[in-house]
Structure formats: structure tokens, C-alpha cells
Amino acid sequence: MKKFVNSNNLLSEAKSLIPALSQTFSKAPYSYVEGVYPTYLESGKGSHVFDVDNNEFIDYVLALGPITLGYNYPKVNKAITSQLKKGISFSIPHSLEVEVSKKLNSIIPNADMVRFAKTGSDACTAAVRCARAFTKREKIAYCGTGGVWHDWFTIITSRNEGIPKFLKKMIKKFNFNDIESLKIIAEEWKDDLAAIYIEPIMLEYPEKSFLKNVKKIAKNIGAVLIFDEVVTGFRYSLGGAQEFLNIKADITALGKGMANGMPLAAITGKQEIMEKFNDIFYSTTYGGETLSLAACSAVIDEFQEKPVINHITKLSSYFYHKFNELTNELDMNVKMEGTDVRSVINYRDTKGNISLLHKSCFYQEMINQGILFGPGAVLLSYSHSKNDIDVTLDSCRNALLKIKKYEQKHDLNKLLKGNKIKPVMTF
Numbered sequence: 001m002k003k004f005v006n007s008n009n010l011l012s013e014a015k016s017l018i019p020a021l022s023q024t025f026s027k028a029p030y031s032y033v034e035g036v037y038p039t040y041l042e043s044g045k046g047s048h049v050f051d052v053d054n055n056e057f058i059d060y061v062l063a064l065g066p067i068t069l070g071y072n073y074p075k076v077n078k079a080i081t082s083q084l085k086k087g088i089s090f091s092i093p094h095s096l097e098v099e100v101s102k103k104l105n106s107i108i109p110n111a112d113m114v115r116f117a118k119t120g121s122d123a124c125t126a127a128v129r130c131a132r133a134f135t136k137r138e139k140i141a142y143c144g145t146g147g148v149w150h151d152w153f154t155i156i157t158s159r160n161e162g163i164p165k166f167l168k169k170m171i172k173k174f175n176f177n178d179i180e181s182l183k184i185i186a187e188e189w190k191d192d193l194a195a196i197y198i199e200p201i202m203l204e205y206p207e208k209s210f211l212k213n214v215k216k217i218a219k220n221i222g223a224v225l226i227f228d229e230v231v232t233g234f235r236y237s238l239g240g241a242q243e244f245l246n247i248k249a250d251i252t253a254l255g256k257g258m259a260n261g262m263p264l265a266a267i268t269g270k271q272e273i274m275e276k277f278n279d280i281f282y283s284t285t286y287g288g289e290t291l292s293l294a295a296c297s298a299v300i301d302e303f304q305e306k307p308v309i310n311h312i313t314k315l316s317s318y319f320y321h322k323f324n325e326l327t328n329e330l331d332m333n334v335k336m337e338g339t340d341v342r343s344v345i346n347y348r349d350t351k352g353n354i355s356l357l358h359k360s361c362f363y364q365e366m367i368n369q370g371i372l373f374g375p376g377a378v379l380l381s382y383s384h385s386k387n388d389i390d391v392t393l394d395s396c397r398n399a400l401l402k403i404k405k406y407e408q409k410h411d412l413n414k415l416l417k418g419n420k421i422k423p424v425m426t427f
Contacts, residue, residue, distance in 0.1 A: 035418030044071025070383025120230030120255025
């Protein structure tokens with residue numbers, strides 16, 4: 001077992017200082033296997049991270065997705081340090097705002113105009129506000145995996161305390177690859193629907209005509225089609241899921257991987273809709289902060305100059321298929337589910353329900369071997385190598401064999417030394 005003395009000491013201090021123990025629920029100890037996981041990291045290099053006790057891990061969480069190129073990536077670091085010498089935030093706009101907007105305009109479909117934000121949630125909320133202003137309507141049809149932590153969405157989750165309850169009347173969920181579920185909402189709200197908001201790729205690809213039909217419904221009733229590409233942007237294609245799937249949205253929200261870990265997001269879209277940002281109150285002091293913009297500029301250059309997408313896709317596919325081959329060989333009901341680029345590891349019982357006990361035991365045994373998996377998707381960066389994957393697969397075999405041994409004795413609870421993983425929320 002790895003030792004986490006410094007992590008545990010810091011956690012003890014945090015309990016009286018930091019509500020929820022983290023700035024992000026999904027990074028907090030209870031989202032992992034509390035008691036046997038590191039709780040504080042210190043540094044990263046490439047595909048590896050190091051905790052405050054100097055334990056080293058191959059990382060498949062990647063800061064919940066923003067690290068697309070790798071930790072401490074030289075070209076991005078150079079861009080940041082070079083701009084740091086010139087200044088961070090200024091009294092009037094900086095030229096980088098134009099430079100990066102032009103670059104996004106050249107790679108993102110329908111990105112006629114660009115506004116910057118600091119988080120994906122902010123970008124998504126700004127897109128919704130713009131859609132409401134443009135259509136003069138208020139209601140939203142939503143399809144996604146969550147991850148939008150503002151009132152208009154969070155009201156439909158189990159973490160909706162402090163949010164006015166009337167907002168729940170303004171949003172309805174429809175199901176991915178189920179056009180009939182959207183048709184029902186569109187029929188009921190056809191004169192009131194401001195936007196159809198959807199993640200274009202979730203843990204499955206859209207069926208052939210699904211997104212085309214979504215777009216057709218939006219056009220027919222005069223709703224704005226918003227693509228949430230906070231996760232899919234800079235992973236499936238340089239132009240995001242829009243380019244990958246050859247379909248364009250009216251507005252697109254981007255975030256996470258666009259600046260390799262620096263806090264930057266963006267809203268892009270058709271000029272006639274984006275011009276509404278002249279009227280709505282979307283204004284933030286740090287929207288034009290230059291270190292993040294410099295990082296984004298370097299990230300785009302690197303994606304255009306290097307086979308980043310191809311590397312991530314090829315290695316992700318190798319990992320996905322080899323892992324599932326391994327679990328088939330061992331005759332265990334655990335799989336990488338989803339797409340190869342964005343998958344999750346799930347244990348399922350005989351009824352098909354996810355077993356958090358099994359998953360927690362697996363993650364515990366993996367962290368003991370220096371492999372960091374998290375509560376969400378398994379993600380790779382340009383810095384991950386085939387050797388990283390092969391080492392991880394060997395560790396997976398060791399962990400799965402150990403779990404199988406305990407399963408056969410019907411005492412899996414004895415294997416778990418930490419606390420079971422807790423879901424952040426339900427909706």
C-alpha cells in the first residue's frame with residue numbers, strides 16, 4: 001500500500017477550512033476511494049502526476065479533461081511564461097483576444113464570432129442566455145451528462161439547494177438517440193422553446209440521423225441549437241464534434257482542453273445570434289486574461305502541427321479494446337463502456353446495475369500500482385505512450401485477478417480498505 005502521510009495531514013487541515021474539501025466535487029476525496037487514494041497532488045510531467053508524498057501515477061483523469069497535450073507541456077509553458085513577462089490582465093482589450101478569436105474562427109465550424117469565458121459552465125450558461133435573448137423565449141430542452149453547474153441546469157439535479165424552484169419549470173430533459181423524446185417536448189413547448197441544448201457525443205455516438213433530426217426540429221420551431229462541446233471539443237477533432245460528425249450548431253460552448261489546463265472557455269456561433277452579446281449582460285473581468293489566451297494559441301498551433309488527435313484516438317482505441325479483451329478472457333463483468341476516446345470503466349451485477357463496491361476495489365488496487373483513475377471518463381493526452389497503456393493493462397490484470405479471488409470467496413468487502421466511491425449528484 002502506498003503511504004499518504006502528507007496528503008492526510010493536509011486533508012485534516014482542509015476539513016476546517018474548505019467546505020466540501022475541494023473546489024470541485026469530482027476532485028474531492030469522497031469521489032475517489034477515500035482513505036487509500038492521494039488527496040493532494042503536487043506536480044505533473046507528461047502523462048504522469050506526483051502527489052505531496054512523492055508517489056508517482058500514470059494519470060487518466062487529466063484534471064477532469066483539460067489536459068489534452070500533457071502536464072507541463074513545453075510549448076504551452078513557453079507561451080505562458082513569454083506572455084507573463086508582458087502582463088496578465090489589462091485595462092482595455094489585449095491583441096490576443098483578436099488573435100485567438102481568429103484561430104477559433106478558422107477551426108470551429110460556424111464560429112463567426114467568439115466570446116471568452118473562464119469555465120465551461122460559464123460558457124454554456126452564456127450560450128443559453130444568448131439563445132433566450134435572441135428568441136425572446138425562456139424554456140430549454142436538455143440532453144447531456146451534466147457538468148453545467150449554473151441555476152438553469154442544476155435545478156434538475158439532486159444538488160439544487162439555494163436555487164429558485166420555479167426554474168425547474170423551464171427545463172426538460174430528452175434522451176440521446178431518442179428523437180421521439182425531443183418531439184414530445186417540442187410539441188408541448190414549440191412556442192416557448194428558446195434552445196435545444198445537447199452534447200453531440202456522449203458515452204455513445206449519435207445514430208446516423210439523430211442530430212440531423214434534432215437540428216431540423218430546432219429550425220422548424222425557431223429554437224437555437226446549442227452544442228455543448230466542453231468535453232468533445234479538442235478531443236474527437238480539432239473542430240470538435242461538429243467537424244467530426246459534419247453537422248453545425250447555431251451556438252457552441254467550448255472549454256476544458258482548449259488551453260491545456262489554463263482556465264479558458266469560449267462561446268462561438270453564427271454572427272446573427274452572437275451579436276446578441278452586444279445586448280445581454282455577459283461581462284467578466286478575466287475574460288481577456290492573457291496567460292490563458294496565450295496557452296490556447298499555443299495549443300491550437302500544436303494541434304495543427306502535430307498528430308495530436310490521431311495519437312489520442314489510436315491509443316485510446318488500443319486501450320479500450322485491449323481492456324475489454326482482458327475482461328472477456330478473465331470472464332468478469334467489467335467493461336470499458338462508451339466511445340474509445342471517452343469511456344468509463346463499469347462493473348455490472350447480474351441485473352446490469354453498476355456495482356460501486358467492485359469499482360472501488362478495482363480503483364484501490366490500481367492506485368496501489370501507480371495508476372490514477374477517476375470518477376468520470378478515462379481520458380488520454382498526447383503525452384501518453386503505448387508503454388503507459390501496456391503498464392496499465394498489466395496492472396489491470398493484477399487488480400482483476402485479485403478481485404476475482406475475493407469474489408470467489410464471497411468476501412469482496414474485506415478487500416476494500418477505503419470508502420466506496422460516492423456519486424457527486426443525480427438528475
